[in-house]
């Protein structure tokens with residue numbers, strides 16, 4: 001059907017960095033379920049292998065590929081392995097990223113005292129960890145004359161969230177870089193190369209569980225309660241709820257969508273709190 005082919009991802013070859021994580025793992029499974037071929041690029045080899053085994057068991061095509069997004073040679077090897085496993089690379093999802101407890105100034109911790117190595121780690125993982133794979137896969141897409149990059153931004157890029165200054169600044173950089181790279185790739189290489197970002201709202205995952213729920217009781221922290229009070233949907237998102245936006249962005253349905261950052265947030269960004 002014409003309408004279905006608009007969102008068709010069959011046989012698209014998709015590399016996801018951080019693909020063994022919660023959000024990109026759900027994306028990898030869903031894409032494979034829709035007939036895409038996925039390469040799970042992650043620093044956690046066992047988790048990537050386990051996910052690919054799970055995908056293969058349901059009839060999907062998925063390969064684990066070792067990749068450290070902070071080392072360009074590692075990303076170059078990962079691209080070569082992706083192409084040899086899948087036959088091509090059509091799409092890069094820059095999903096590796098996250099926050100660190102040591103770079104978070106939950107009271108009474110002061111921002112002034114946060115160790116510089118923790119700040120650097122968070123900034124590098126999110127910002128440089130998006131730029132380096134974009135260089136490597138971007139060159140590949142430039143040579144082919146087409147390709148799609150989807151970055152992972154965050155609500156904290158639009159309006160910085162309390163206590164997570166390094167993460168907020170790094171995600172603001174990811175959103176800014178998304179728009180910059182969209183223009184660069186289209187003007188310097190091919191208007192068929194598109195770069196967009198998804199800005200997820202709040203999804204309860206391992207990297208934010210310590211902020212949103214109490215370690216001992218599992219109850220919401222005051223921060224978790226405030227987030228839900230500011231989310232018109234009144235709940236956290238489910239990782240699978242990012243899939244529709246991803247499928248849209250990488251399919252022909254989004255052929256004229258470039259340089260955007262799409263919130264998937266249950267309305268958090270729209271709500272002023274009044």
Ligand SMILES: NC(=O)c1ccc[n+]([C@@H]2O[C@H](COP(=O)([O-])OP(=O)(O)OC[C@H]3O[C@@H](n4cnc5c(N)ncnc54)[C@H](O)[C@@H]3O)[C@@H](O)[C@H]2O)c1
Pocket residue numbers: 017018019020021022023024041042043044047067068069070094095096097098099125129152153154155199200201202203204205206207208
């Ligand atoms: N969870 C949320 O609510 C939320 C909200 C907004 C944005 N995000 C963003 O979405 C993305 C995925 O988040 P998640 O919650 O699934 O995180 P996650 O921690 O479950 O997954 C991150 C993955 O990245 C991998 N990784 C870490 N360092 C790496 C490196 N140097 N090289 C390669 N892989 C590396 C990890 O092994 C892990 O598999 C991140 O960019 C995150 O900042 C998450």
